[in-house]
Amino acid sequence: MMKKIPQQGFSYIEILISLVIMSIMLLGMDSMGLYALQEEKNAWLFSVALNQIQNMSEILKKLSDENNLEELISDWNLENSDLLPKGKGTVTGYYPIYTVSIYWGNVKDRKACQQNRLGNNGCLREQVII
Amino acid sequence: MSTKSFRQQWLFTRTSYYLKQTGLSFIEMMMTIIISMLLISYLSGMYLSAEKNSTMQIALNTIKENSQISSQIFRKVISQAGHIGCTRFTKNFHINNHTDLSFTSTDKMTYYINDNQSSGLTIKNLSIENNVVLKDMRSDSIIYSSSEMSVKTGEVLAISNCKVIDMFIVKDISQLDDGTQKITTNEPLSQRYKKGSEIRKFESYSYYIADTGRSDSHNTSINALYVIDENQSKNELLEGIQHMQVDIDDKKGGVKIVLTFKTYDLEKNWIIYAVSRN
Numbered sequence: 001m002m003k004k005i006p007q008q009g010f011s012y013i014e015i016l017i018s019l020v021i022m023s024i025m026l027l028g029m030d031s032m033g034l035y036a037l038q039e040e041k042n043a044w045l046f047s048v049a050l051n052q053i054q055n056m057s058e059i060l061k062k063l064s065d066e067n068n069l070e071e072l073i074s075d076w077n078l079e080n081s082d083l084l085p086k087g088k089g090t091v092t093g094y095y096p097i098y099t100v101s102i103y104w105g106n107v108k109d110r111k112a113c114q115q116n117r118l119g120n121n122g123c124l125r126e127q128v129i130i
Numbered sequence: 131m132s133t134k135s136f137r138q139q140w141l142f143t144r145t146s147y148y149l150k151q152t153g154l155s156f157i158e159m160m161m162t163i164i165i166s167m168l169l170i171s172y173l174s175g176m177y178l179s180a181e182k183n184s185t186m187q188i189a190l191n192t193i194k195e196n197s198q199i200s201s202q203i204f205r206k207v208i209s210q211a212g213h214i215g216c217t218r219f220t221k222n223f224h225i226n227n228h229t230d231l232s233f234t235s236t237d238k239m240t241y242y243i244n245d246n247q248s249s250g251l252t253i254k255n256l257s258i259e260n261n262v263v264l265k266d267m268r269s270d271s272i273i274y275s276s277s278e279m280s281v282k283t284g285e286v287l288a289i290s291n292c293k294v295i296d297m298f299i300v301k302d303i304s305q306l307d308d309g310t311q312k313i314t315t316n317e318p319l320s321q322r323y324k325k326g327s328e329i330r331k332f333e334s335y336s337y338y339i340a341d342t343g344r345s346d347s348h349n350t351s352i353n354a355l356y357v358i359d360e361n362q363s364k365n366e367l368l369e370g371i372q373h374m375q376v377d378i379d380d381k382k383g384g385v386k387i388v389l390t391f392k393t394y395d396l397e398k399n400w401i402i403y404a405v406s407r408n
Binding site: 012015016019022023026029030033034036037040041043044047048051052054055056058059061062079082083 | 154158162165169172173176179180183184186187190191193194197198201205384398399400401402403404405
């Protein structure tokens, strides 16, 4: 009877397991890339919202009796809806202290933005003192 | 015919197997090929998506940075539009102008439409830094001033006592031993200014979008924001701005600028609203 030749290299099962582990790692890396892109998009939405609040602050600083605040807010909201997904803003308060809020995405309670929230759905609030 | 026992038969088959097979079986090979192909297709898909993600991230980040820089630039220059030092432009206030350049309360901010349908914005003001008149003027066209701000022949300056302003061209300038400078104006001024009056430079900057002459990896031409000053000196400020639309609201005293940023395939609008403090 002839002798069994000793095994050399990886077995088939070992290679299969390695491939499965490698696939899981690659999937992880892929999702990491997607997550980073999502965060970048969120950062962009935040910077747009912040800029829109600054724009409203500038408008409020030059507000005079000749201007109709409701009309200005309406124009501003047209821009908000163009720049942000479902973007809408509110201005509350009286001269010289106003509170400017801006919402985007699917924010359920649009009346209350107690805490600034970032992400796909978010809100920002800032007090403007003239 | 000799018949082998079951055990002998089994041993024969098994030893032959070990002797003959040196590689993978057909089924194993097929499975390996299928798995490898799936893995390669997945890897190549992942590589392409990672490349696209990375490009998008870079583009978004570039646009974000550029938009913030553009906001800072425009808010700063617009807030200074019409700055004339210690006094302010009112409806009846006018400058005694001894130059061909126009500078009034109505043209401190103006806009125009370029050939590429993009707007341009011109901002006029007097410089923030200033020199001071050191001696009461004894002649209508000779001023002795401090030298914090360097002045050259041919430059446009404005002298003000906070009530009246004269804008003139520097005909001649000479540095004196005591560190002061003697300025000769192109024309006699409307009055002899007293010691302590301010001297500022006239500044006029035009901001507009133009083609840089460069192109990106997709062979698309790159536009940029340029500024040109009163001496026709042109500088590139920010690349990646495709279009600029300016709207001046005289009632509100502000300027609305809509910038369209474009990097690779990504296009985003950015709105800047800024008001002049003067």
